[in-house]
Amino acid sequence: MVTDSQGSREMAVKARSASRALQALRSEDRVAILNRIADSLEQHEQQIMAENAVDVAAAGGTISDSLLQRLVLKPNKIHQLADGIRAIAKQEEPVGRLLSRLEVAEGLVLDKVTSPIGVLLIKGGKEATRSNALLHQLIVDAVAEVAPGVGRDLIGLVTSRHEIDELLKLHDVIDLVIPRGSNQLVSYIQAHTKIPVLGHADGICHIYVDTAADPAKARRVCLDAKVDYPAACNAVEKILVHDSLVGEQLNSLVKALQDAGVTVHGGERAAAALGLPPAPSVRHEYSSLDVTVELVGGLGEAIDHIHTHGSGHTECIVTEDQAAADDFLRRVDSACVFHNASTRFSDGYRFGLGAEVGISTARIHARGPVGVEGLLTTRYLMRGTGQAVEKDKGVQYTFKPLPLS
Amino acid sequence: MVTDSQGSREMAVKARSASRALQALRSEDRVAILNRIADSLEQHEQQIMAENAVDVAAAGGTISDSLLQRLVLKPNKIHQLADGIRAIAKQEEPVGRLLSRLEVAEGLVLDKVTSPIGVLLIKGGKEATRSNALLHQLIVDAVAEVAPGVGRDLIGLVTSRHEIDELLKLHDVIDLVIPRGSNQLVSYIQAHTKIPVLGHADGICHIYVDTAADPAKARRVCLDAKVDYPAACNAVEKILVHDSLVGEQLNSLVKALQDAGVTVHGGERAAAALGLPPAPSVRHEYSSLDVTVELVGGLGEAIDHIHTHGSGHTECIVTEDQAAADDFLRRVDSACVFHNASTRFSDGYRFGLGAEVGISTARIHARGPVGVEGLLTTRYLMRGTGQAVEKDKGVQYTFKPLPLS
CATH class of the missing domain: 3.40.605.10 (Aldehyde Dehydrogenase; Chain A, domain 1)
Known part of the structure; x- marks a missing residue:
């Protein structure tokens, strides 16, 4: 002791x-x-x-x-x-x-x-x-x-x-x-x-539902990311939706979440547009069956939002537009960046690492x-036969990569 | 501003x-x-x-x-x-x-x-x-x-x-x-x-001259490691010598250093045995044409001394005994561990890294x-087609490594 x-x-x-x-x-x-x-x-x-x-x-x-x-x-x-x-x-x-x-x-x-x-x-x-x-x-x-x-x-x-x-x-x-x-x-x-x-203190994961999202994939990914284990650090806390989807497509996503028992809060724009209860803050980790939905004008705005308000854990884009997906994966500066897959996959076991x-x-x-x-x-290990540096004139440098076997 | x-x-x-x-x-x-x-x-x-x-x-x-x-x-x-x-x-x-x-x-x-x-x-x-x-x-x-x-x-x-x-x-x-x-x-x-x-605050590098050291290699490596650029962090500050070398072999190494303008200080044992001026401390970075010589009873004692008093930068063993060299390289817990090569090689350019x-x-x-x-x-990037975790029943995990091309 x-x-x-x-x-x-x-x-x-x-x-x-x-x-x-x-x-x-x-x-x-x-x-x-x-x-x-x-x-x-x-x-x-x-x-x-x-x-x-x-x-x-x-x-x-x-x-x-x-x-x-x-x-x-x-x-x-x-x-x-x-x-x-x-x-x-x-x-x-x-x-x-x-x-x-x-x-x-x-x-x-x-x-x-x-x-x-x-x-x-x-x-x-x-x-x-x-x-x-x-x-x-x-x-x-x-x-x-x-x-x-x-x-x-x-x-x-x-x-x-x-x-x-x-x-x-x-x-x-x-x-x-x-x-x-x-x-x-x-x-x-x-x-x-x-x-x-x-480690990480916060896990404020985002999903961006792009204008070219497949509605069924968006629903499946968003639902799993929230409902599978709401207290997990890789659960989604904010869903950013392209504002072109306001109307039937967004309504059906919100309804699917609500039907699964999720309380859907609105970010500033979404609360006004959809009459949702306002989110407690622009950067909120619920760790419960709650999620924030917010509207964005496009991919660039979604990425900026994530960089400003995220925690750098895991973010996902749902889209069928390959160029948009590539751009999102290249530019989003988080530990894990996904295309069309639930944020819940962000886990040592699911990444094939064995023990996490x-x-x-x-x-x-x-x-x-x-x-x-x-x-x-x-560590670097060097094996020689008595070599000296002698102002870099002691040896003739070759810098030749050798096979690892 | x-x-x-x-x-x-x-x-x-x-x-x-x-x-x-x-x-x-x-x-x-x-x-x-x-x-x-x-x-x-x-x-x-x-x-x-x-x-x-x-x-x-x-x-x-x-x-x-x-x-x-x-x-x-x-x-x-x-x-x-x-x-x-x-x-x-x-x-x-x-x-x-x-x-x-x-x-x-x-x-x-x-x-x-x-x-x-x-x-x-x-x-x-x-x-x-x-x-x-x-x-x-x-x-x-x-x-x-x-x-x-x-x-x-x-x-x-x-x-x-x-x-x-x-x-x-x-x-x-x-x-x-x-x-x-x-x-x-x-x-x-x-x-x-x-x-x-x-970075590093200290560069207290050691050379261990083993009982099976080639005297010419020991001289060449020790001299270069001190004289080539004494103020560098990869310059040797302490030379540990196997006590079986006390006598002509150690005397000739000390004399070679002194002839090159190096002031040779003694650790506790070496100061007594060789009549050298005592080193200022057991862990001293001279950054000048000074070095400490100390006696050790063998490889294990040399490694313990390095672990206790070193800074984890670069250490070297001089020996013709391959088993002793392998043991030293396996066990010494420093960033760089060398066999029969000057500590001065510990450098980005000399390691082929380009800019350091x-x-x-x-x-x-x-x-x-x-x-x-x-x-x-x-970053981890994941590409899917709408997969969900669903308590790990949503997908069948394959964990198959794929080629990088």
Whole structure:
């Protein structure tokens, strides 16, 4: 248990040291650790479910229903989690992968290889304290059992808000923060640390229904993007409609949403034109069965609106006009930009990444849905035979790309 | 001229808006802008040299000789700069490059493409104020001439320390800070912003001379790494020597360094064993013709020493023992790790990157010497025909990688 700033620093420094020991293991040993963790989770399924039940009971009444739903472990969840870990164990070794190879000069070769990013601070909600403590214990037990040289310091367990605040100051020893929880949690962390944060506070996704939209596709995409999981960050919050569609086509889209239980609010122009209740603000994340509809004069205005009021998460155009689609995909400056597909596809699993670490709306490092690749950095390795630079006269530069095999 | 925080924000917001217009241009138009800039630099060479001379005269006596030397524009420099810009214009278009393509489901394809990182804050030393102002004018003139729709707001000119402080607060509109200047400048910026900083404050590079080192290679690599350009961040600051080499082999290495004008300091063990003057600290960046020599008991101790006292920039092992070299390259957790090559090779030009933006010792985003690639992020583009997620039952996932052509 860590209680002061010195202790927090020590926890992070020990984690880095253990992570280097982990990196120095043979690939087979890291695979063995992952499989041991998967087995252990399944062996302790009943205990994990029991701790989760205690967490859920304690949280009842203190958090929203949708957060409570996210806290409850579904019956098959532990088995799925174990399978996910086994799938990662079967993947190609992510560490030390050769990304490029260049002959710099005769007998002097430069490789770029993947490398673990370092020390992560992963912060979930305090509502999962009991289940997290048990999961932590099972995982470090598995590590210590398979690789005693790595040891239990690989993963520290943070139990108090005070410790989190201390850890958020350690930008010299922690490389990345991954908050998992409410928008408020993410915003708090972003405001209180200089460590890069992988994640997003807002998910204000837009769909632009173009003048050349297929009405059936527009209806299908807009409905799914709102109704499939309204609290998700990739749910649509604003539908921008080309004003040429005012009349039957727009009315039928609004009616389809209303029939599905969605409360349709109007942006400034749409509220006036259609008599809809006004939206609370021009940039509003409902996270519920509510959506804003607004009118725009065309593609350029839609893109400007998205750039001004969006959160850079996921935006979609519905159109049969290929040139308009190409323009939208080229110009919209968000992590994910779609043509004729629901914004709900913006997700690590649906992007084929396997386990999802988070969705980033930051523009450096990983962006969009992030899988294991987002936890990697690179190193340059150079192999020579005693070469010196000598004012760039020591070698004759060739800069010849070499095959990766 | 920007004078208040509102003005700084406006400058950054306008730069992002102009950068989006730049991104929306055809590739040929961006090439034309670069070539226009190169031509203009050459046409105004005399004026640039004159402004630089004024800067140099004003700085004389206020900064160190080595910084003053870096401030002086060498006779051929403008021509080299113009050629470098033309070389970038000839490179393959970096924006919109396809990195991966995946069939998510039938008729639903996900692309990952490169995209500009966004708004950069580049901060040089105040000593170059006059030359920077002229360069800024020439560049925005060229942009406005070739692409009036992008305009002069693409690049703001920051003239006061107050403005820098205001801009460093704008982590919501500025994506990356690139400081070019002294260690003090970089440290100041890192301490005063939450915007990611591309760069490094320290360059404390190590060479480990293994028991199986070829003495001639050790001498050549160590000498070059210190003498070629002692003020560079990739110059060696500490040479770790296997203690089995104490005696003639180490003495001859120390003598070679001393003969080249290097003052050799001793770490704790080496100072006692060899009677060398003690090093000022265990982690010291001389940036001059000084170096620390220290004894270590073996490879593992050398790696631990580097991890404990290094800055993660560049480290080298000199050895003929292939297994020791492989171990060092696999385990040392620095941006650049070399075998039998001078640390001075750690440089964008020598790594074949073309123009160097900086050298990063951060572990997220770009690491090591950074070229144009370090100024890119990615976007995901998805093209469908109206697909919906519908609790993951709306499509049948195939996750089939597709060729990039």
